[in-house]
Amino acid sequence: MLALVDCNNFYVSCERVFNPALEGKPVVVLSNNDGCVVARSPEAKALGIKMGTPIFQLRDAIAQHRIQVYSSNYTLYGDMSQRVMEVLSGFTPSIEVYSIDEAFLDFSGFAGRDLTAYGQTIRQTVRQWTGIPVSVGVGATKTLAKLANRQAKRSGSGVCVLEPERVETVLEAIALEDIWGIGRRYAVSLQSYGINTALDLQQADLDWVKQRYGIVMVRLVYELRGVSCLPLELVTPPKKSLMVSRSFGQTVTTLADLKGAIATFVSRAAEKLRRHQLNASVMTVFASSSRFQGEYYSRGATVSLLVATNQTPELLAGAMEGVERLYQPGVAFKRAGVLMQGLTPEQAVQMALWDSCVGEASPLENRLRQQALMQTVDRINQQFGAGTLRFGIQGFCQPWALQSERRSPRYTTCWKSLLEV
Amino acid sequence: MVCELPLYLVHISAGFPSPAEDYIEGSLDLNRHLIKHPAASFFVRVTGDSMIQAGIHSGDLLLVDRALEARSGRVVIAVVNGELTVKRLYQRQGRLFLVPENPDYEPLEITEAMDFQVWGVVTTVIHAV
Numbered sequence: 298m299l300a301l302v303d304c305n306n307f308y309v310s311c312e313r314v315f316n317p318a319l320e321g322k323p324v325v326v327l328s329n330n331d332g333c334v335v336a337r338s339p340e341a342k343a344l345g346i347k348m349g350t351p352i353f354q355l356r357d358a359i360a361q362h363r364i365q366v367y368s369s370n371y372t373l374y375g376d377m378s379q380r381v382m383e384v385l386s387g388f389t390p391s392i393e394v395y396s397i398d399e400a401f402l403d404f405s406g407f408a409g410r411d412l413t414a415y416g417q418t419i420r421q422t423v424r425q426w427t428g429i430p431v432s433v434g435v436g437a438t439k440t441l442a443k444l445a446n447r448q449a450k451r452s453g454s455g456v457c458v459l460e461p462e463r464v465e466t467v468l469e470a471i472a473l474e475d476i477w478g479i480g481r482r483y484a485v486s487l488q489s490y491g492i493n494t495a496l497d498l499q500q501a502d503l504d505w506v507k508q509r510y511g512i513v514m515v516r517l518v519y520e521l522r523g524v525s526c527l528p529l530e531l532v533t534p535p536k537k538s539l540m541v542s543r544s545f546g547q548t549v550t551t552l553a554d555l556k557g558a559i560a561t562f563v564s565r566a567a568e569k570l571r572r573h574q575l576n577a578s579v580m581t582v583f584a585s586s587s588r589f590q591g592e593y594y595s596r597g598a599t600v601s602l603l604v605a606t607n608q609t610p611e612l613l614a615g616a617m618e619g620v621e622r623l624y625q626p627g628v629a630f631k632r633a634g635v636l637m638q639g640l641t642p643e644q645a646v647q648m649a650l651w652d653s654c655v656g657e658a659s660p661l662e663n664r665l666r667q668q669a670l671m672q673t674v675d676r677i678n679q680q681f682g683a684g685t686l687r688f689g690i691q692g693f694c695q696p697w698a699l700q701s702e703r704r705s706p707r708y709t710t711c712w713k714s715l716l717e718v
Numbered sequence: 719m720v721c722e723l724p725l726y727l728v729h730i731s732a733g734f735p736s737p738a739e740d741y742i743e744g745s746l747d748l749n750r751h752l753i754k755h756p757a758a759s760f761f762v763r764v765t766g767d768s769m770i771q772a773g774i775h776s777g778d779l780l781l782v783d784r785a786l787e788a789r790s791g792r793v794v795i796a797v798v799n800g801e802l803t804v805k806r807l808y809q810r811q812g813r814l815f816l817v818p819e820n821p822d823y824e825p826l827e828i829t830e831a832m833d834f835q836v837w838g839v840v841t842t843v844i845h846a847v
Contacts, residue, residue, distance in 0.1 A: 320800065718764060
């Protein structure tokens with residue numbers, strides 16, 4: 298057996314840990330740029346607010362029902378997620394962190410144990426240690442654990458163990474769209490063959506499923522039958538690429554502002570590369586206008602780096618060349634970003650034949666000196682807050698910067714923003 | 719420009735090893751000393767002087783461990799009707815109190831009508847002298 302542990306309304310729950318007065322009130326958290334709703338408290342769901350609703354459509358509801366609105370605070374959510382995962386890893390020999398708010402826990406070898414009681418212990422411990430409410434679904438496969446988790450949320454008990462002898466009764470009441478991995482189009486197609494419930498699909502003829510839908514659907518049918526086809530992924534595969542991309546608070550039309558924005562994203566990406574001890578050998582910068590206003594414009598420019606690097610100045614130099622290539626006067630840019638590819642471990646640097654020499658210093662000495670500089674910059678920014686030290690080209694007043702007017706403090710990662718009692 | 723290619727990528731230092739090398743035991747880590755449950759530990763900052771006789775001053779940092787059980791006599795962070803506060807928790811004959819440590823403040827009895835919850839247990843005060 299394995300369990301799927303899922304944090305309830307995770308972003309809202311994080312806000313509530315540090316602001317208990319939000320308990321019992323309708324709360325929503327907005328996407329990057331304060332665009333639309335990405336998390337809702339049960340009270341907000343009860344008011345009929347749907348995921349993805351643009352904030353401007355909610356103005357009346359917010360005033361009428363006193364809905365508490367927050368910008369997303371990913372620094373806080375990331376830290377709270379790590380805490381939840383750390384607590385969970387105490388309950389199982391192996392854990393797969395599936396997303397910021399979900400993890401699969403291996404329960405094989407737990408035969409004879411009361412898994413419902415164990416699930417309750419997990420729930421209570423996570424709640425006490427971190428303040429985050431979670432639901433626990435247990436089943437023979439990932440797909441069944443996911444369905445059990447849904448039942449756990451619905452029943453209100455927070456834990457649901459789908460024993461093999463109970464699976465069929467439960468599947469009978471589950472619609473196709475509620476199965477992990479089945480979208481609406483597949484559901485409609487299956488229904489045209491008389492397959493209407495999860496149970497119908499579980500009992501479908503495998504040869505027919507394979508011929509009509511292919512191997513992915515066959516795996517799903519096996520999973521519903523309790524035969525595990527999706528193993529736990531215990532080790533996250535090394536990153537193949539890394540992207541930093543944002544939409545702008547207000548559109549950008551000048552080359553200087555676009556350079557400033559992309560330079561900021563490149564610096565951020567370089568920081569991430571250094572944190573993961575990776576170098577990039579290829580970099581793509583891109584920018585686009587709004588899809589909803591005027592003619593859509595979208596361009597990218599790829600820059601090959603002579604030597605794989607994670608040093609901000611080298612990456613900035615390449616990126617700025619790229620920006621000159623994709624910039625188009627008269628276009629109102631709404632979004633931009635950078636994609637780092639060809640990632641290699643930092644230790645294995647292939648030096649260029651014509652790598653630069655400065656004065657007496659050898660190319661290697663230059664690189665080491667440069668690395669020491671970036672380490673110092675990273676340390677200062679860690680201590681005094683992101684962006685304390687930055688490159689001039691990033692600009693001072695960043696008119697394009699994200700709107701996150703209603704972001705809560707970074708309670709757990711910044712000394713200046715601690716919770717006050 | 720002529721470019722010199724380095725022969726060795728690592729500098730090898732000549733000389734004698736330090737005689738203290740065998741005796742190095744690592745340094746003292748305050749985090750490991752104070753924080754027993756990292757996932758459940760939070761820092762909060764004090765405002766106000768209601769706990770001054772417990773050595774908790776306005777502006778101090780408190781280390782809070784949510785994994786600990788809130789027993790009677792412990793200093794806790796409590797939530798009363800949505801408000802966070804630091805007080806000593808007392809249980810007497812089935813009644814529950816939040817007690818300040820400053821004669822200017824009155825103890826608060828927790829009643830059924832209140833929305834009450836212990837947020838975490840305070841383990842350490844960090845006070846700059």
